[in-house]
Amino acid sequence: MKKYDAIVIGTGSAMIIVQGLLSMNPDSRIAVIDKYRPRGICLTRGCIPSKMVISVAEIIADIEKTRELGVDAEIKSVDFGRIMKRMS
Numbered sequence: 001m002k003k004y005d006a007i008v009i010g011t012g013s014a015m016i017i018v019q020g021l022l023s024m025n026p027d028s029r030i031a032v033i034d035k036y037r038p039r040g041i042c043l044t045r046g047c048i049p050s051k052m053v054i055s056v057a058e059i060i061a062d063i064e065k066t067r068e069l070g071v072d073a074e075i076k077s078v079d080f081g082r083i084m085k086r087m088s
């Protein structure tokens with residue numbers, strides 16, 4: 001049977017613990033298990049992907065407000081498929 005110094009389930013913020021253990025002992029044997037894509041929800045389908053969509057919405061809202069500032073800008077189209085592809 002394989003032996004480990006630590007077994008970590010989940011690769012979100014738990015990786016901070018892994019990093020700490022490895023910085024204390026680079027020879028540590030650590031098993032990391034994740035049932036989904038590694039790196040945790042924040043990076044894979046939470047904070048970062050959602051901001052990639054929200055930031056586009058903010059840019060659109062800013063452009064729509066430019067007329068108040070004396071700038072005549074126009075949004076010709078929004079390629080939502082491309083926005084979602086960039087996010088995934």
Ligand SMILES: Cc1cc2nc3c(=O)[nH]c(=O)nc-3n(C[C@H](O)[C@H](O)[C@H](O)COP(=O)(O)OP(=O)(O)OC[C@H]3O[C@@H](n4cnc5c(N)ncnc54)[C@H](O)[C@@H]3O)c2cc1C
Nearest residue numbers: 009010011012013014033034035036040041042046047050
């Ligand atoms: C759409 C969205 C937007 C968000 N935006 C923000 C934001 O702007 N700011 C913010 O602070 N927070 C935000 N969050 C919350 C943030 O993503 C979470 O608070 C954060 O990811 C929690 O980190 P964690 O390491 O505790 O858990 P997670 O990131 O959920 O990591 C847990 C990991 O464990 C794995 N796992 C779970 N159960 C098992 C199992 N039984 N076996 C093996 N692996 C398992 C999962 O696959 C996952 O990779 C957002 C969340 C979502 C969904």
